[in-house]
Amino acid sequence: MAERLTIGEFSRITHLSIRALRRYHEQDLLVPAEIDPVTGYRYYSPAQVRSALTIRRFRDLDLPLADVRRFLQAESAGGSGASHDAAQQVVAAHLRRLEDRLGRTQRAVEALRELLDPEAERTVTLEVLASQHVFAVSLDVPQGADLTWYDTAMRDLDTAAGRRPVLPPGGRYEHELFTEGHGRATVYLPAEAPLPPGAPGTVHEQRLPRRTAAVATHIGAHDDLDLTYGAVGTYAARNGLRAQNIVEEVYLVGPRDTDEPDRWRTLVAWLVESDTD
Numbered sequence: 001m002a003e004r005l006t007i008g009e010f011s012r013i014t015h016l017s018i019r020a021l022r023r024y025h026e027q028d029l030l031v032p033a034e035i036d037p038v039t040g041y042r043y044y045s046p047a048q049v050r051s052a053l054t055i056r057r058f059r060d061l062d063l064p065l066a067d068v069r070r071f072l073q074a075e076s077a078g079g080s081g082a083s084h085d086a087a088q089q090v091v092a093a094h095l096r097r098l099e100d101r102l103g104r105t106q107r108a109v110e111a112l113r114e115l116l117d118p119e120a121e122r123t124v125t126l127e128v129l130a131s132q133h134v135f136a137v138s139l140d141v142p143q144g145a146d147l148t149w150y151d152t153a154m155r156d157l158d159t160a161a162g163r164r165p166v167l168p169p170g171g172r173y174e175h176e177l178f179t180e181g182h183g184r185a186t187v188y189l190p191a192e193a194p195l196p197p198g199a200p201g202t203v204h205e206q207r208l209p210r211r212t213a214a215v216a217t218h219i220g221a222h223d224d225l226d227l228t229y230g231a232v233g234t235y236a237a238r239n240g241l242r243a244q245n246i247v248e249e250v251y252l253v254g255p256r257d258t259d260e261p262d263r264w265r266t267l268v269a270w271l272v273e274s275d276t277d
Helices: 007-014 018-026 046-060 065-076 081-116 148-161 222-238
Strands: 042-044 125-129 132-141 170-174 183-190 204-208 211-219 243-253 265-272
Touching: 007 018, 007 042, 007 046, 018 042, 018 046, 042 046, 046 065, 065 081, 081 222, 125 265, 132 148, 148 183, 183 204, 211 222, 211 243, 222 243, 222 265
Parallel strands: none
Antiparallel strands: 125 211, 132 183, 132 204, 170 183, 170 243, 211 265, 243 265
């Protein structure tokens, strides 16, 4: 065949080791353009250089082998719009995963820097939260559950409310939900009107009592929400305040309002016992 390259020549061009090229062949990622039936020598074409370098980048970025194959199969299917779109979807999905991982890493670094700075301290105040009438969904969150229970509760609350409430939603969570991985949770929406007919059966009316809490506003995504919890819990302990078995979160600005996590604002209220309640 014309313009064939030995595995050594192909290795020098691509900066991929011969061992890596053999492994790519064994994994059916990059099959040589020709294999000598007598000697078993592998030969590549210049047109395969781009594919080899693409595979290397994908593997450097930890794209799973199955996704690499899907991409290469879509690319080799030709230049049709459907094939191109399929290949691009594989890449786009992985880039989103990488961006999410990078974001989590950056936030973890920022949190660690804060923890290592003895001068860094989150602002906590002792406040009395006013009584509120709310629509609420209460449930027992089982061990190992993901956050679909919260999404389902909010969907039912939105249906009951009928229109977007002026005041932000919130949640009341037993401490066991965090310490044991399961526990009682109540998600709520402030509401002035009574529960309308035909509201989802999961939704009930509730009057949140007047309550005292160590309060801090968490800024940004929830990856480091534990730092704000640590701040309010520490404040309560240092000031001799006896904690109730409930912590409350109010989602002042959240995913419902913006898809930019840096703009999220979450009020964390560590409820404490008070003679004035």
